[in-house]
Amino acid sequence: MSASQDVRIGGAATVAGVCGQPIRHSMSPVIHNAWIAAAGLNAAYVPFAPGEDNFETFVEGLRGGAIRGLNVTIPFKEQALACADRCSDLAKLAGAANLLIFEADGTIVADNTDGPGLIGAIAAQAPGFDLTTSPVVILGAGGAARGAAAALALAGAPRVSIVNRTFVRAEAIATSIAKAKGGMVEAASEDELDALLAQAGLVINATSLGLGGGAGPAARLELTPKNAVVVDMVYKPLRTEFLRRAEAAGRRTVDGLEMLLRQAVPSFEAFFGVTPPAGVDVRALALAQLGDAAT
Numbered sequence: 001m002s003a004s005q006d007v008r009i010g011g012a013a014t015v016a017g018v019c020g021q022p023i024r025h026s027m028s029p030v031i032h033n034a035w036i037a038a039a040g041l042n043a044a045y046v047p048f049a050p051g052e053d054n055f056e057t058f059v060e061g062l063r064g065g066a067i068r069g070l071n072v073t074i075p076f077k078e079q080a081l082a083c084a085d086r087c088s089d090l091a092k093l094a095g096a097a098n099l100l101i102f103e104a105d106g107t108i109v110a111d112n113t114d115g116p117g118l119i120g121a122i123a124a125q126a127p128g129f130d131l132t133t134s135p136v137v138i139l140g141a142g143g144a145a146r147g148a149a150a151a152l153a154l155a156g157a158p159r160v161s162i163v164n165r166t167f168v169r170a171e172a173i174a175t176s177i178a179k180a181k182g183g184m185v186e187a188a189s190e191d192e193l194d195a196l197l198a199q200a201g202l203v204i205n206a207t208s209l210g211l212g213g214g215a216g217p218a219a220r221l222e223l224t225p226k227n228a229v230v231v232d233m234v235y236k237p238l239r240t241e242f243l244r245r246a247e248a249a250g251r252r253t254v255d256g257l258e259m260l261l262r263q264a265v266p267s268f269e270a271f272f273g274v275t276p277p278a279g280v281d282v283r284a285l286a287l288a289q290l291g292d293a294a295t
Contacts, residue, residue, distance in 0.1 A: 014043040016271040019058070020073035023049040025211065025236045027257065027286040028071055031264050034285050035276040043272055059083045062102050069101040069271045071264075074208055077114075077143020084110035094150035095176055096143035099267050111270070114144055115151020117263025118204070118231065124262070125254040126229045132156040134201025134229075137193070139217045141169035144233050145206035149185060150177055152202075159184040161196050197223040204231040205242050216242030222249040232256050236290060257286055 018028040024047075032045035048070070050058040055076045060083070062070075072080040077096040081087060084097060087110040091097045097110035122129055136157045138145050141164035149160050160177075162185070164170040170187035178185040188196055197203065203224060210216035211234050219242075221230055230246035235256030243253045261283055268276050276282075 008042065009044050010042045012042060014041070014272055015046065015067040016043070016069045016071075017046040017048050017067060018071040018073060019048040019050065019055070019076060021049050021052050021075060023047045023073070026073065027235065027260060027289060028073075028264065030286050030289050031261065031282045032268055032271075034280050034282050035268055036272070038277040038280045039272075039274060041272055041274070045271075055079050056083055059100065059108070063106045063108065065102050065104045067102060069099065069267075071267050072098050072100060072143075074142065074144070077146070080143075081110050084108045086110070088112065090115060090147075090150060090154070093154070093177060093181065094143075094146040095173065096146040098143070098147065098263065099270060101270055111266075112147045112150070113263040113266045114147030114259075115154075116266070117259045117261075118148050118233075119151055119155055120262035121254050121258035122202075122229065122231065125258055126252045129202070129229050129252075131202070133158065135159040135196075135199050136161065136202045136204065137196050137200045137219075138162045138204045138206050139219060140164055140205065140207035141166065141173055142206065142208075145170075145204075146173050146177075148204055148206055148233075149173055150181075153177055153181045153185050157202075159186070161186050161188045161192075161200075163188045163190060163193050163196065165190060194220060194223055197221070198225075200224050200228055202229050202231070203246075204233065205240075206233050208234065210234045210240040210242050211236060213237055214241070216240055216245070221246045221251060224249070224251060226250060228252075229254060231259070233259060235260055238287070238290060257283065257290075261286075 080097040091112040099111040162170040174187040231254040
């Protein structure tokens, strides 16, 4: 069965999905259903958008394996971890989860594939970049920032600075990760941003600013060293205003779609028990779905 054919769903289908608010922009259903079709699985991957106050009730209702699992996106990643009975070491360190698995015995297991997805995307689109010699600046202090900070700290980044409008949120992340890891993870105020950018080898937008074409974070990317790499976790549009400013300054960039594709692989394996089939160009499928938003 090719990725372009309809997915055949029978009574014994395995169902998984993605949960967020909003969720209309998500490319995850395109990616996972293309893999499902190519692998010939009796399965489906669907979007869910519970109200922001109803996430825990929604997840509790799925205990016992009504569906196999969920990817979790903004704004539910921290709540997702709190709903779990067990979690991976990375999810625990991050204090957030983007993957929930529902076992038949009622157990909910949490993991975080955001960080590995980020590191894989950097390796793919900024080859040769050395995380172990590059101070990192993360903009934002939500669940995505937590996953990135934890993974980068474990990967050996010499310093990870988390900058957020609400300082106490950044401080909470930095304190929890640094305490467990023992590395240099710090919170910083917006007043310190210019000085941090001047030394940063890697700058990451982990906020939702720029989603849908709006202005991204007001960071002066031209202050970064000329060999710095700039990442935007937003992928709609693909070339966000944040990445356009980085490109104008001559910096290498990594887009959010590549990160999404990289974190989707372990999720697919956890949901359906098989590796995504080779030969399916899911990036091209996602770009076609994005249409004008990809430019």
